[in-house]
Amino acid sequence: MSEMGNRGRRNFVRGAAAALIGGTVLAAARSRSPKLVWQIDPEKCTRCGRCATHCVLAPSAVKCFHSYSICGYCDLCGGYLRPDAKGRNTGAENQLCPTAAITRTYIEAPYYQYKIDEDLCIGCGICVEGCDVFGNGSMYLQVKHDLCVNCNQCAISNACPSDAFKRVPASDGYLLKSDQEKRISS
Amino acid sequence: MGGRVKQRTAGLMVAVPVIICCGALSLVLIFNWLANDSTPTLARSIPGMDGGPPQSERDQSGDLNVNLAGTLETFDGIPSDLPGSWPRFRGADFDNISKQNVELADQWPADGPEVLWSVELGEGHAAPAVLNGCVYLFDYDETKRADALRCFSLKNGKEIWRRSYALPAKRNHGLSRTIPAVTEEYIITIGPRCHVSCVETKTGNFRWGIDLQKEYGTTEPLWFTGQCPLIDGGRVILAPGAPDALLMAADLKTGEIIWKVPSSKGWKMSHSSVLPLTLHGEEMYVYAAVGGMVGVSKEGNLLWEIPWNASVIAPSPVPVSGNRIFITAGYGSGSLMVEIEKDASGYAAKEIAKHGPKDWLACEQQTPIVYDGLLYGIMPKDGGALKQQFVCFNPDSGELVWSSGKTHRFGLGPFILADDKFFVLDDDGTLTMLAFSKTGYQQLAQHRILDGHDAWGPIALVGTRMLLRDSTRMVCIEVGEKE
Numbered sequence: 001m002s003e004m005g006n007r008g009r010r011n012f013v014r015g016a017a018a019a020l021i022g023g024t025v026l027a028a029a030r031s032r033s034p035k036l037v038w039q040i041d042p043e044k045c046t047r048c049g050r051c052a053t054h055c056v057l058a059p060s061a062v063k064c065f066h067s068y069s070i071c072g073y074c075d076l077c078g079g080y081l082r083p084d085a086k087g088r089n090t091g092a093e094n095q096l097c098p099t100a101a102i103t104r105t106y107i108e109a110p111y112y113q114y115k116i117d118e119d120l121c122i123g124c125g126i127c128v129e130g131c132d133v134f135g136n137g138s139m140y141l142q143v144k145h146d147l148c149v150n151c152n153q154c155a156i157s158n159a160c161p162s163d164a165f166k167r168v169p170a171s172d173g174y175l176l177k178s179d180q181e182k183r184i185s186s
Numbered sequence: 187m188g189g190r191v192k193q194r195t196a197g198l199m200v201a202v203p204v205i206i207c208c209g210a211l212s213l214v215l216i217f218n219w220l221a222n223d224s225t226p227t228l229a230r231s232i233p234g235m236d237g238g239p240p241q242s243e244r245d246q247s248g249d250l251n252v253n254l255a256g257t258l259e260t261f262d263g264i265p266s267d268l269p270g271s272w273p274r275f276r277g278a279d280f281d282n283i284s285k286q287n288v289e290l291a292d293q294w295p296a297d298g299p300e301v302l303w304s305v306e307l308g309e310g311h312a313a314p315a316v317l318n319g320c321v322y323l324f325d326y327d328e329t330k331r332a333d334a335l336r337c338f339s340l341k342n343g344k345e346i347w348r349r350s351y352a353l354p355a356k357r358n359h360g361l362s363r364t365i366p367a368v369t370e371e372y373i374i375t376i377g378p379r380c381h382v383s384c385v386e387t388k389t390g391n392f393r394w395g396i397d398l399q400k401e402y403g404t405t406e407p408l409w410f411t412g413q414c415p416l417i418d419g420g421r422v423i424l425a426p427g428a429p430d431a432l433l434m435a436a437d438l439k440t441g442e443i444i445w446k447v448p449s450s451k452g453w454k455m456s457h458s459s460v461l462p463l464t465l466h467g468e469e470m471y472v473y474a475a476v477g478g479m480v481g482v483s484k485e486g487n488l489l490w491e492i493p494w495n496a497s498v499i500a501p502s503p504v505p506v507s508g509n510r511i512f513i514t515a516g517y518g519s520g521s522l523m524v525e526i527e528k529d530a531s532g533y534a535a536k537e538i539a540k541h542g543p544k545d546w547l548a549c550e551q552q553t554p555i556v557y558d559g560l561l562y563g564i565m566p567k568d569g570g571a572l573k574q575q576f577v578c579f580n581p582d583s584g585e586l587v588w589s590s591g592k593t594h595r596f597g598l599g600p601f602i603l604a605d606d607k608f609f610v611l612d613d614d615g616t617l618t619m620l621a622f623s624k625t626g627y628q629q630l631a632q633h634r635i636l637d638g639h640d641a642w643g644p645i646a647l648v649g650t651r652m653l654l655r656d657s658t659r660m661v662c663i664e665v666g667e668k669e
Contacts, residue, residue: 133517
């Protein structure tokens with residue numbers, strides 16, 4: 001009886017030791033591998049609109065980014081104005097963005113600066129489509145890591161039709177379009 | 187019986203005050219709901235919130251007081267004796283097809299066609315015209331801030347003379363973007379801010395000039411003027427797109443205005459150029475303005491017009507068999523095919539087909555080529571799966587005949603047809619040679635010629651010398667068969 005009891009204790013100690021060692025190894029391995037976050041490859045994104053509707057957050061953690069070094073600062077901006085806009089001005093009826101998240105500011109003739117209001121942006125990509133088709137492609141979508149909860153399996157990536165979502169190291173968590181922005185962010 | 191009445195009375199005594207109280211409370215709530223502004227945090231988006239001037243003021247470029255005579259500088263270049271010419275936008279016949287009897291190489295060496303010479307230019311998309319061994323290019327001198335008509339030797343690229351006038355202009359997707367029209371005697375240019383000049387071809391001496399904005403009220407197009415001037419006999423045909431002069435003719439020697447056709451519908455200047463055309467046996471000028479397309483007789487009478495709602499038009503009209511004209515534009519506009527009919531009462535333009543950019547041939551910047559009954563062009567960025575592909579369409583059926591495929595895209599690139607070969611330049615300066623084919627894409631050779639970007643200036647071909655440019659450099663390459 002006591003021999004059986006000793007065997008049980010030994011098995012328990014062995015199991016506990018194995019769990020401890022395995023856990024330590026796993027923890028060490030995890031601490032060595034870089035933390036990964038979800039991000040959108042701008043070259044693959046087709047502006048389908050699912051980033052706005054499939055994120056577990058509302059509004060989505062996907063926002064429009066604007067590359068100032070690529071932007072043409074045009075009066076006729078394909079990312080800001082509807083294709084059938086009656087005028088090139090800030091009237092709601094002319095704006096492409098459904099939430100008026102893009103502000104337009106006059107610099108000097110004939111240039112205007114466009115900024116994204118992140119609080120209003122829902123990541124629908126409508127402006128990105130307009131900028132890509134009619135402009136220089138300075139607007140593009142990115143996952144904002146201060147908003148994203150980094151789900152194990154991103155709900156948007158499941159719905160993305162162009163396989164544009166991928167895991168990237170958190171230390172280099174944005175796939176920026178221009179070298180200038182990359183230099184600034186680093 | 188008496189007990190029931192008492193019970194009912196007691197019930198009513200409780201229910202009536204409750205109903206009255208609930209009704210009063212509901213009225214108070216409804217009143218409050220209606221009285222309160224439920225949208226205190228919403229802001230109205232109205233015109234003028236960007237701090238810029240109204241669009242009407244922006245569209246007026248003001249009085250620039252430009253002295254178009256400017257100055258003439260001469261250099262040590264000399265005209266070459268090389269044969270051939272490319273005297274204007276889209277060549278002598280306005281079709282972008284070189285008809286000279288010269289054999290061009292079917293293949294290029296591994297290091298590409300030989301670059302014969304290269305010159306630095308101001309940022310822009312202006313392309314050259316060539317006559318009598320001289321290359322004429324209407325440049326913008328960014329250092330001196332001046333429009334500059336430059337004459338180079340076709341042989342070695344050395345500059346011969348330069349006629350320039352001071353003009354303030356800020357880069358806006360480049361500065362220069364037109365091609366001069368050159369005859370033996372005169373050269374006509376249109377500058378980025380709508381200044382027309384005439385100078386003598388051999389000497390560069392100034393003859394006359396017109397400021398279309400100042401004199402006619404032309405609205406400067408977005409991203410500057412793209413219209414290339416037309417010389418027809420002894421006349422210059424211009425499209426000011428102004429209230430009193432949608433189209434006008436000026437005497438080539440003197441600049442005196444011969445006729446003007448008013449813009450009765452307020453149509454404005456586009457980047458498109460005037461196309462001379464013969465329909466129903468009558469010579470006419472066809473122009474695609476912002477607002478619609480018109481046909482004007484050689485005597486200056488409006489023959490027909492048809493509205494077309496395209497906000498930016500860069501390609502020029504293209505004649506198609508059967509008295510039809512094809513016009514296309516980018517920025518979501520797509521294409522329009524019209525048939526010009528004539529009866530006893532005169533001309534009429536009838537819409538045959540109108541399609542969006544995903545449904546038919548559309549081009550954002552370059553004018554399509556019609557050859558052997560088919561239309562060739564490069565699809566715009568909003569052309570769906572065909573975007574930026576070189577395509578061939580049947581103008582009769584509207585069907586896609588072939589496309590270059592998703593692995594061969596060419597940006598906004600210019601292209602030309604010569605010796606049964608298409609030469610297509612993509613945005614980053616890679617030149618692709620295709621065999622002319624009515625059945626499919628057949629690439630013969632490809633090589634990156636230019637290092638820059640935005641290689642959008644139309645291609646010129648003279649003999650076996652091809653002139654190409656990107657945003658800041660023009661090169662002359664040899665595309666002939668090596669002996």
